[in-house]
Structure formats: C-alpha cells, structure tokens
Amino acid sequence: MTLAFPVGLTSTAAVLQAPGTSGTSAVGTTPPPSPPDTPPPASTPSVAPTPSGTTSTPSVTPTPDGGTSTPDGTSSDEENTPGTDRSSQPPGSTDTDQGDADPLAQQRRQIDDTATRLNGTRDDVPDELTPTVDELVTTLEAVKDPGASLRDRQGVIESVDHLTTALRATGDDATPPQLRKELTALVRQMSSALKVGYDAQVPAEERSSDLVIMKNTTSALDMICDSRTPAKLRGQLLAISEGLSGAVAGGRQTASLRGFEGHMGVVQADVAALPQTSPASAAAAMPPKNRAELVQLVYEQNEKLRVARDPEASSKDRAGAEKDMRDRSARISDKQEETAAAQGRPEDPLGKAAEVCTNAIFVSSAGSELPEELKDLVPGSWRPQGIKDFWKSKEKSNTLLDVLAELRNDKNVHAPIEIAPLVTGLARVVPGNDLFSTIGERASYCQSTAVYLDEDYGVSVGTWLE
Numbered sequence: 273m274t275l276a277f278p279v280g281l282t283s284t285a286a287v288l289q290a291p292g293t294s295g296t297s298a299v300g301t302t303p304p305p306s307p308p309d310t311p312p313p314a315s316t317p318s319v320a321p322t323p324s325g326t327t328s329t330p331s332v333t334p335t336p337d338g339g340t341s342t343p344d345g346t347s348s349d350e351e352n353t354p355g356t357d358r359s360s361q362p363p364g365s366t367d368t369d370q371g372d373a374d375p376l377a378q379q380r381r382q383i384d385d386t387a388t389r390l391n392g393t394r395d396d397v398p399d400e401l402t403p404t405v406d407e408l409v410t411t412l413e414a415v416k417d418p419g420a421s422l423r424d425r426q427g428v429i430e431s432v433d434h435l436t437t438a439l440r441a442t443g444d445d446a447t448p449p450q451l452r453k454e455l456t457a458l459v460r461q462m463s464s465a466l467k468v469g470y471d472a473q474v475p476a477e478e479r480s481s482d483l484v485i486m487k488n489t490t491s492a493l494d495m496i497c498d499s500r501t502p503a504k505l506r507g508q509l510l511a512i513s514e515g516l517s518g519a520v521a522g523g524r525q526t527a528s529l530r531g532f533e534g535h536m537g538v539v540q541a542d543v544a545a546l547p548q549t550s551p552a553s554a555a556a557a558m559p560p561k562n563r564a565e566l567v568q569l570v571y572e573q574n575e576k577l578r579v580a581r582d583p584e585a586s587s588k589d590r591a592g593a594e595k596d597m598r599d600r601s602a603r604i605s606d607k608q609e610e611t612a613a614a615q616g617r618p619e620d621p622l623g624k625a626a627e628v629c630t631n632a633i634f635v636s637s638a639g640s641e642l643p644e645e646l647k648d649l650v651p652g653s654w655r656p657q658g659i660k661d662f663w664k665s666k667e668k669s670n671t672l673l674d675v676l677a678e679l680r681n682d683k684n685v686h687a688p689i690e691i692a693p694l695v696t697g698l699a700r701v702v703p704g705n706d707l708f709s710t711i712g713e714r715a716s717y718c719q720s721t722a723v724y725l726d727e728d729y730g731v732s733v734g735t736w737l738e
Contacts, residue, residue, distance in 0.1 A: 396443030488537030699734030
C-alpha cells in the first residue's frame with residue numbers, strides 16, 4: 273500500500289533516506305541514520321535511490337528485530353498477544369519495561385497506589401469531606417474498566433492525585449483556616465466535576481475534553497497549597513479552578529465554551545508546573561512578569577466565563593461575554609508565544625523535540641481526532657481493528673518515533689513511524705495558530721520540529737512555521 277501525503281510533503285521516502293543505506297523498516301518508508309549535512313535530492317514517492325544511483329521499489333525490507341516488512345507497513349513477526357508488540361525492539365532486547373509494553377497494567381498499578389494515598393487522608397480530613405474521599409475512590413475504580421481510553425484513565429489518575437494533595441492540606445493544622453475552608457469547597461466541587469466528566473453517557477469526545485480540562489485544572493492545586501505561593505496568585509488560581517471545575521460539573525458547555533475552558537486550563541497548568549524556588553532551573557523559568565500577565569488574562573477570562581454559562585443571563589450578555597472571551601483568548605495566545613520566544617527555542621535534536629511535541633498532542637483535547645487522521649500511517653495489522661487511542665511516543669532515531677497505541681479491541685501495540693508524515697498529520701489536526709492554546713509551552717517543541725524538517729529535509733509541516 274502506498275501512503276498519500278499532503279501537498280508540500282516531498283517524497284518522504286527520498287527526503288528521509290540517505291543513499292546507500294538499507295536502514296530499519298518503519299511504517300511507510302525505509303528511513304536513514306542521522307540527518308545528512310545537506311538535504312538529499314528529491315525523487316518520486318514510489319522509489320528510493322540505491323548506492324549505485326539507480327532506483328528500486330523493494331518488496332521486503334528488514335525490521336529492527338531481524339524480521340521483514342512488506343509494502344503495506346506490516347511486519348512479518350509482529351507480536352499478536354495482548355499487551356505486547358515487539359515489532360520495534362532492537363536486536364537482543366527484551367520487554368523489561370512493562371510500563372510501555374502494557375500501559376493498562378501500569379495504569380492499574382497507578383490507580384492502586386493513588387487509591388492507597390487517597391484513603392490515607394480519610395482520618396484527617398474534615399468530616400464533610402469523607403463522602404468526597406469515597407466518591408473519588410469510586411471514580412478511580414470505575415476507570416479500571418478496559419473500555420476507558422488510556423488518555424481518559426490517565427486524566428482521572430492525575431486529577432485524583434492532585435486532589436489528594438489538597439485533601440491532605442485540609443487536614444493539616446499548618447494550613448491557614450481560610451485556605452482550608454476554600455480548599456474544602458473546591459475539592460468537593462472538583463470531585464463532582466470529575467465524576468461528571470467521566471460519565472459514560474457523555475459522548476466520548478466531550479468526555480475526553482472535560483477530563484483534559486480537569487487534569488489541567490487540578491494541577492494547580494499543588495501550587496495553591498504551597499505556602500510559598502504569593503497570596504494574589506493563590507487567590508487567582510482558586511477563582512480560575514472554581515470556574516473551570518464548576519463549568520464541567522454543571523455540564524452546560526457548548527463546543528465554543530469548552531474550547532475557551534481548555535485554553536484556560538492549559539495556561540493554568542503551565543503556570544502551576546513552573547518551579548518557584550529552584551535556582552538550577554531559574555534560567556529556564558517563565559519570568560514572573562510574564563506569569564503574572566498570563567494569570568491575570570485567564571482570571572479575567574474566568575469572569576467572562578461565568579456570564580457566558582449563566583442560564584439566567586440574557587442572550588445579549590452571554591453573546592457579549594463570548595465575544596470578549598474570543599478577543600482575550602487571542603491575547604492569551606499572543607502572550608504565550610511571546611513568553612516562549614523570550615525563553616528561546618528548545619535545543620533538543622529532532623527526535624527528542626518530535627517526541628515531546630507528539631506526546632503533548634496525544635494527551636491533549638485534540639487527541640480524540642487523531643485515530644481517524646493518522647489511520648493511513650499505522651501498520652496494516654492495526655487497521656482491521658482500528659485505533660482507539662494514540663498514547664505515547666519515544667525517540668527511536670532522528671527520523672523515527674516508536675509509537676504506542678491502543679486498538680479498539682483493547683490490545684496495546686507499538687511500531688516505528690516516521691516523524692515527517694506523523695508530524696504533518698498532527699499539523700492538520702492542530703494548525704499553527706492553535707498550538708499554544710492546545711498544548712501550551714510544549715508548542716515550542718512542535719515549532720522546533722517543524723524548523724528541523726524544513727531546514728534539514730525540505731519538508732513543510734503545515735502552518736507550524738507561520
């Protein structure tokens with residue numbers, strides 16, 4: 273089977289292959305070792321240069337583990353047992369990393385560990401939070417169901433983990449009384465929102481979007497509970513968290529409101545993830561002025577969100593609030609790009625930059641669109657079942673990523689896929705002007721990937737360079 277790439281993606285088989293190499297087999301083409309000093313010449317998509325300068329269309333090529341690959345992208349020795357696919361392992365390796373080989377088993381262990389930590393708060397939290405602990409335990413147990421996507425399950429695990437930090441703070445005498453009161457109300461609301469977000473009756477795409485919002489929103493709890501956090505910043509984060517979790521718990525979002533909420537959550541997660549007192553990472557940290565400006569913009573956006581989702585507000589007021597939110601969302605994106613530009617382009621090589629970029633999009637709100645968009649890039653053996661979820665990628669070389677996915681029959685598989693067509697497919701789902709609102713500061717890794725592909729291989733990655 274010959275894959276059809278969009279206009280602008282020049283002959284990936286030639287562009288990403290150095291003459292005279294047999295290489296390892298990846299989905300779609302035969303990749304090279306590291307990039308050449310100058311881009312190789314373009315050729316037609318169906319042929320590749322040989323050491324003698326002639327062209328050929330091989331019917332069988334070697335795979336990394338010594339098997340063979342046919343033109344449809346399948347491997348002659350692909351693993352067919354659930355939870356394991358050794359098609360991309362290097363010679364002599366074994367499946368020692370069961371976290372990658374069986375992510376469901378890894379996630380179930382995470383659930384058990386998180387539940388143990390959560391139950392450990394039961395004797396210390398205020399009495400009114402005991403039912404909340406029970407509710408969170410029930411939500412954790414619910415996502416053990418194999419039918420839950422890897423992305424949704426991970427979102428619940430991480431959200432409950434952050435909520436456990438807040439629960440501990442409510443039972444800590446060192447926590448100021450006012451903050452304990454605020455955290456108690458917020459944790460109860462967030463727990464309800466998480467339960468609503470994982471409602472199996474909600475359409476899958478909306479459910480995934482809500483859980484991404486909750487994962488990003490709860491990530492701010494660590495900073496809220498940190499005694500080093502400035503009072504103004506803590507107050508803003510509390511208000512934003514209440515607004516976002518209230519929106520999910522209320523279940524009244526339109527598609528446009530979910531988009532605004534998703535953007536707000538992404539910015540809050542970026543801000544909350546930054547080290548506050550680490551001298552070693554001070555050079556890479558977001559400048560306090562930029563952080564303050566971003567949080568202020570999201571705080572103002574939160575106030576408009578209240579109006580936009582208020583059923584008692586007039587239609588005129590709700591429409592006006594949404595217009596204000598669109599304008600402010602554009603300003604937030606501009607500020608995100610400005611901040612990223614000030615911090616400089618990541619210095620990681622192409623393979624690592626593509627790994628960070630790809631993983632960020634896999635777990636984002638855009639992740640649910642990827643199985644359809646990327647279906648022609650995966651091994652032929654994956655296609656009959658269909659892909660439920662793309663989960664993770666790992667740098668395999670400077671032109672290959674080892675991509676882990678979950679099929680609709682709940683089998684976990686992985687295979688090497690070339691960076692150029694994969695990233696080009698991602699750029700169709702998340703165009704350049706949506707990168708920062710979708711994945712935040714990690715968008716700079718996507719831009720870096722696009723620069724490498726453009727400069728080293730002459731491959732245009734959608735609008736990521738504009």
